[in-house]
Amino acid sequence: MQNLKDFTANFPNDLQSLKLGFLLQTQRSPSSQNSPSIMAESICRTLRDGSLEGEHAPALTLTIKDTAASPFGFDVFAYVLSQLSSFILEGKSQSRSVQLQFIRHSFLPETAPFNIGSSLSDAERPMNSTVCYRIQILDCYTDPLGWKGKLVESGNAMCISDEASSVTHLCKDVRDLDNLYSLILELGKGLAGQGKAHFSVAIDSVNEMLRHASLSRVAGLLSNLRSHDQISCIYWLLHSDLHEVRVTSSVEYMSSMVANVEPLNPSASGQRWDSENVSLLKQNFQKGKLNVRFKRRNGRVRLMCEEFHIEQSGINFTPVSSEDGTINQGLLPKVQFSLQLSEKEQTERAKVVLPFEHQGNGKPMQIYDGRRSLEDNKNEATLASTGNLQRNEASGEGEIIYFRDSDDERPDSDEDPDDDLDI
Amino acid sequence: MLPTGNCTFRATGIVKPSERERVSLVDALMSATKGRTSSFTRNVLSASSSQTPGIKCGPNGTFFVSSGISDLDKILGGGIPLGSLVMVMEDAEAPHHMLLLRNFMSQGLVQDQPLLYASPSKDPRGFLGTLPCPSSKDDKLRNHDPEQEKGLRIAWQYKKYFGENQQSFDGHRGSKQEFCNDFDLRKPLERHFFSGQRVDCVSVKDSPNLVALQDRCTTFLAQFRRNDGSISSVGRIAIQSLCAPQCTHSNMEWDVLSFISYLKSMLWSANAVAVVTFPPSLLSESFCKRWQHMADILLSVRAILDDDKELAKLLTGYQDMVGFLNVHKVARTNTQVPLILEATTFSIKLQKRRFLVLECLNQAPIDGSSGASYGTSGSCSGSSKTGTLEF
Numbered sequence: 108m109q110n111l112k113d114f115t116a117n118f119p120n121d122l123q124s125l126k127l128g129f130l131l132q133t134q135r136s137p138s139s140q141n142s143p144s145i146m147a148e149s150i151c152r153t154l155r156d157g158s159l160e161g162e163h164a165p166a167l168t169l170t171i172k173d174t175a176a177s178p179f180g181f182d183v184f185a186y187v188l189s190q191l192s193s194f195i196l197e198g199k200s201q202s203r204s205v206q207l208q209f210i211r212h213s214f215l216p217e218t219a220p221f222n223i224g225s226s227l228s229d230a231e232r233p234m235n236s237t238v239c240y241r242i243q244i245l246d247c248y249t250d251p252l253g254w255k256g257k258l259v260e261s262g263n264a265m266c267i268s269d270e271a272s273s274v275t276h277l278c279k280d281v282r283d284l285d286n287l288y289s290l291i292l293e294l295g296k297g298l299a300g301q302g303k304a305h306f307s308v309a310i311d312s313v314n315e316m317l318r319h320a321s322l323s324r325v326a327g328l329l330s331n332l333r334s335h336d337q338i339s340c341i342y343w344l345l346h347s348d349l350h351e352v353r354v355t356s357s358v359e360y361m362s363s364m365v366a367n368v369e370p371l372n373p374s375a376s377g378q379r380w381d382s383e384n385v386s387l388l389k390q391n392f393q394k395g396k397l398n399v400r401f402k403r404r405n406g407r408v409r410l411m412c413e414e415f416h417i418e419q420s421g422i423n424f425t426p427v428s429s430e431d432g433t434i435n436q437g438l439l440p441k442v443q444f445s446l447q448l449s450e451k452e453q454t455e456r457a458k459v460v461l462p463f464e465h466q467g468n469g470k471p472m473q474i475y476d477g478r479r480s481l482e483d484n485k486n487e488a489t490l491a492s493t494g495n496l497q498r499n500e501a502s503g504e505g506e507i508i509y510f511r512d513s514d515d516e517r518p519d520s521d522e523d524p525d526d527d528l529d530i
Numbered sequence: 531m532l533p534t535g536n537c538t539f540r541a542t543g544i545v546k547p548s549e550r551e552r553v554s555l556v557d558a559l560m561s562a563t564k565g566r567t568s569s570f571t572r573n574v575l576s577a578s579s580s581q582t583p584g585i586k587c588g589p590n591g592t593f594f595v596s597s598g599i600s601d602l603d604k605i606l607g608g609g610i611p612l613g614s615l616v617m618v619m620e621d622a623e624a625p626h627h628m629l630l631l632r633n634f635m636s637q638g639l640v641q642d643q644p645l646l647y648a649s650p651s652k653d654p655r656g657f658l659g660t661l662p663c664p665s666s667k668d669d670k671l672r673n674h675d676p677e678q679e680k681g682l683r684i685a686w687q688y689k690k691y692f693g694e695n696q697q698s699f700d701g702h703r704g705s706k707q708e709f710c711n712d713f714d715l716r717k718p719l720e721r722h723f724f725s726g727q728r729v730d731c732v733s734v735k736d737s738p739n740l741v742a743l744q745d746r747c748t749t750f751l752a753q754f755r756r757n758d759g760s761i762s763s764v765g766r767i768a769i770q771s772l773c774a775p776q777c778t779h780s781n782m783e784w785d786v787l788s789f790i791s792y793l794k795s796m797l798w799s800a801n802a803v804a805v806v807t808f809p810p811s812l813l814s815e816s817f818c819k820r821w822q823h824m825a826d827i828l829l830s831v832r833a834i835l836d837d838d839k840e841l842a843k844l845l846t847g848y849q850d851m852v853g854f855l856n857v858h859k860v861a862r863t864n865t866q867v868p869l870i871l872e873a874t875t876f877s878i879k880l881q882k883r884r885f886l887v888l889e890c891l892n893q894a895p896i897d898g899s900s901g902a903s904y905g906t907s908g909s910c911s912g913s914s915k916t917g918t919l920e921f
Contacts, residue, residue, distance in 0.1 A: 326775035327735065334651060357775035357812050360622045402833075405880075406624040406852040409836040 149411070150364060150399060151190040154307070154340040168333055169342035170313075170358055173368035177395040179415070180368050182422045184344045188309050191340075192242070195307075206295045208245040208278075209311035243294040244275045247287075251319070253279040282319045284328045295337065305339035308332060313345045313358060322354050329361055367398040371414070393417055397424070584641030585612075585764060586709050590864040595643075595764055595803050596710035598633030601888035603710055605876070606827060606860050607869050610803045612764065613756075614861045615794050617825035618807040620771065624833030626853045626878055627807040629886055631768055633713050634805050636661045638766040639723040640711055646730045646750045648743055649770040650777050654731035657770075661719040664711035665885070714884045734772075740779050740789040743769075747793055754801040765802035767793075772808045783817045790824050828859035831878070845877070845891055853878045855888055 154167055169187070173180030188207070250256060256279055276294060278287060295306040310316075316325050332341055347355045359365050370391040394416050401409040416423045586594040586609055594609030597616075603609045610616060620627045638645050639661070647654055732746050747767060754765045773780045780786075790806070797804055810818045810830075822828055832854040834841065842848040855876045860869045876888040 321781075322775060323778050323780055327777075330650075330774075330776040331652070353812060353814070356622065360775060360809060360812060400623065402623050403836065406626055406833060406878075407836040408623045408833045 148190070150366065150401075151187060151194065153364065153401070154187070154191060154342060155194045167340045167364070168329070168362040169340070169364045169366060170362040171342065171344045171366045171368065172347045172355070172359075173344075174346065174348045177368050177370040177391060178346075179395055179417060179422070180344045180346065182417060183366060183368055183397065183415075184309075184311070184342070186422050187342055191307065191309075191342075206243045206245065206291060206306055207309045207311070208291065209248055243297070245278055245290060245294060246275050247278045247281050247315075249277060250279055251281045251315075281316065284316075284320050284324045288328050288331055291332065292335065292337075305337055307340045307342075308338055310341070310343035313343045314349050317350060317354065322357060326357055326361060329358070333361065363402045365400045367400075369396045369398060371396055396427075584637075584643060584709065585761060592863050593761065593801075595766070596637050596641075597630075597805075598635075598637035598710065598713060599630070599886055599888065600710045600712065601876070602630075602855075605857055605871065605888065607862075609709070610827065611861050611863050612761075612801050612803060613797050613799075614803055614826035614863070615790075615797055615824070616803065616805045616827040616829065617821065618805065619822075619828070619830035620807050620809045621831050621833045621853070622809060622811050624831065624853050626831035626833070626855070628770075629715070629878070630829070630831070631770055631805060631807060632661050632715070633886060634766065635768050636664070636713055636719055637711060638764075639719065639728065640664055642728070643764045643766055644728050644730070644750070644753070645724075646732065646746065646765070646767045647770070648732040648734055648746075648768070648772075650733070650735045650774040652733055652735055654733050655729075658724045658729060658731075659718060661724070662713035662715045663717040663719045665714035665717070712885055715880065715886065716884050734777055734779070736778075738778050739782060740785055744789055744792060747796065751796045751800040751802055756799050756801055761801050763801070765800070767802060767804035769804065769806040772806055773813060774809065775812055780812070783814070787817070787820055787824075790821065794824060794826075822858070825859060826861035828857075830856045830858060832856065847877070847879070847889070850879045850881075851877045852880060 171180050171183050332338055345358055371394055372387045397413045397415055399411045403409055412427050413424050414427055588594045588608045593612045596603055596609050618627045618630055635645055732743055734743055773786055834851060834853055855878050857874050862869055873890045875891055877891055879887050879889060881887050
């Protein structure tokens with residue numbers, strides 16, 4: 108994978124793609140073999156392909172959900188962002204640029220979560236006016252409610268050295284979602300230039316937006332973004348345990364793919380700190396499971412599952428090691444008969460001797476009449492042949508007491524004419 | 531017994547007549563009617579059905595309107611009764627409710643029935659471009675004959691019945707529009723059907739409450755007041771995703787409920803039907819239940835998993851299915867006899883990716899009550915309208 112120098116060589120005007128470079132470098136350093144995962148790749152590929160032309164279909168959206176038990180949503184988000192950016196840079200995707208709105212984590216080079224800051228500042232170069240940027244950043248992190256701005260105005264604080272870069276725009280009021288929406292569109296259109304070029308939108312945290320505005324406003328913003336013609340795909344991160352179920356399901360309702368980051372051993376969370384629990388907990392903080400539900404266009408839902416490991420260099424995906432089988436949930440239609448057998452029932456079924464089964468043990472053929480085990484039959488054999496009262500001594504449950512109509516009748520013979528059959 | 535000429539009326543004597551029934555009693559008295567078929571039925575004006583296409587006369591003095599899907603009409607006992615409210619419970623993971631809505635809306639437009647469409651998107655008119663066009667009969671019928679010749683030779687004279695139906699189709703095509711068309715989901719509806727005054731679109735997204743929608747419904751339904759005698763025209767209301775999360779009214783539960791009850795009361799006295807879809811997974815439990823109780827006809831759609839091995843083993847035809855449709859409630863007006871369905875779960879399939887069909891689930895051989903006759907005989911006869919081909 109290219110390192111930073113190659114970036115500057117190939118895309119000299121693409122200054123701001125360097126900001127993405129930091130992500131790419133961490134994900135794909137030559138030292139760690141990052142084997143491409145099938146499923147995470149397919150998410151990215153689906154997002155890359157974007158929405159269909161000419162359809163009134165909205166843009167594809169991805170919700171990445173995580174919980175406190177497995178808090179790696181941000182890593183997955185960064186992974187998706189880097190993958191899509193590489194697709195964009197290679198020119199393979201429907202969207203030509205990314206609009207990144209971050210509100211919770213900072214993506215500015217000084218405070219970027221990965222240790223890149225210094226190499227980025229080296230690579231800064233003067234900009235061309237006709238440059239076509241690949242990324243725009245909407246910064247809702249520095250001053251979301253406009254407090255710093257107010258402090259500056261009232262003279263209580265020094266002026267913030269605003270790095271007036273034309274790709275980072277500061278948003279001073281995240282509560283005004285209409286303004287936010289128009290900002291996003293403006294920046295996106297600026298990125299894409301004239302014409303029908305698409306762009307994609309990455310929102311770092313929906314939780315923060317929900318903190319400042321009501322669910323219906325945020326949902327309105329997201330659905331407006333979705334139905335906009337020029338947006339090809341949107342993806343965001345949501346921490347699902349910070350909100351009510353209703354909020355999470357509303358956000359999922361609006362997305363066409365949902366990626367759940369889950370712990371490998373869900374039982375380990377929330378219990379006492381026994382020695383085994385601690386090791387399980389440790390495991391949960393290094394690895395996890397990613398469950399994805401794709402809503403396909405024909406109306407069917409595809410489930411995929413993969414494991415991931417968090418390492419120094421980033422996140423690695425591997426296919427699921429153990430067969431879970433619990434992926435398929437109970438969507439079976441209601442049947443009036445239970446078609447499954449429990450374990451106990453299965454073993455008992457194996458024990459049942461079928462009536463005409465060849466017993467093959469050298470003893471004379473005994474027809475199992477369903478009431479007793481074969482061993483007891485030996486004693487009863489003589490009784491049975493005379494056809495008198497038959498009692499069941501082994502089990503005291505039910506009895507069949509048979510009274511003969513008359514003594515003239517020939518005794519019931521258990522000699523079945525089919526006795527000579529060897530089934 | 532009344533002395534007027536050929537108009538006799540035998541009272542049902544069981545049910546206290548409600549407003550609507552009183553009106554139709556008056557109708558029966560005032561107008562000339564045909565002979566009764568059986569006792570204990572109300573005489574109704576059946577002549578109106580032939581004048582206005584798209585309305586079918588049903589038992590007990592009800593009139594039916596087609597839902598756009600012939601299988602669904604059969605399941606509901608003939609169609610959607612006039613004045614009823616159909617609720618469709620959506621599944622958050624699948625857009626099948628849109629299929630139902632599209633067919634419903636197209637059916638109305640093709641039969642020249644005015645339509646009011648409300649949706650939470652900014653531009654509801656855009657959706658009209660995705661409505662399906664009725665397929666021409668020739669395609670469907672012609673295709674089936676050569677297919678059948680190739681494969682299986684059926685040693686039974688089904689063809690003579692098939693031929694009959696063909697004749698009947700040809701004969702009636704000129705004179706009468708069909709009650710229910712087959713829609714080809716890949717062909718969009720011709721523009722002239724929904725341009726102009728026939729379609730009214732409302733967006734509920736930005737309105738602070740449902741008052742605006744309520745007003746629009748009122749003005750729309752005022753055109754279809756039930757009055758004496760003939761039904762001049764029938765209206766359709768389609769509301770998509772009421773209570774979707776992006777709408778402001780999604781927090782106002784009681785307001786939404788009062789809107790629905792208002793709509794229901796307006797429908798009772800109008801010659802119209804309404805189809806409302808809503809996402810139950812995003813609502814609170816009690817609210818959802820109340821909503822379900824308000825429906826006259828309650829359906830729900832469910833998504834199915836792709837590549838589900840267990841389901842594939844359990845059901846035949848799993849590969850073609852795109853979802854499930856459950857029928858929870860069927861409206862029965864003017865009668866106390868309920869409709870007991872043989873099966874309530876149906877699979878939604880797209881034949882040739884174009885035609886929507888609903889089939890009973892053909893389960894593992896143990897369960898004999900799933901009524902395999904409708905679905906399978908439908909597919910082998912090529913047209914599921916014919917009742918004569920049932921075994």
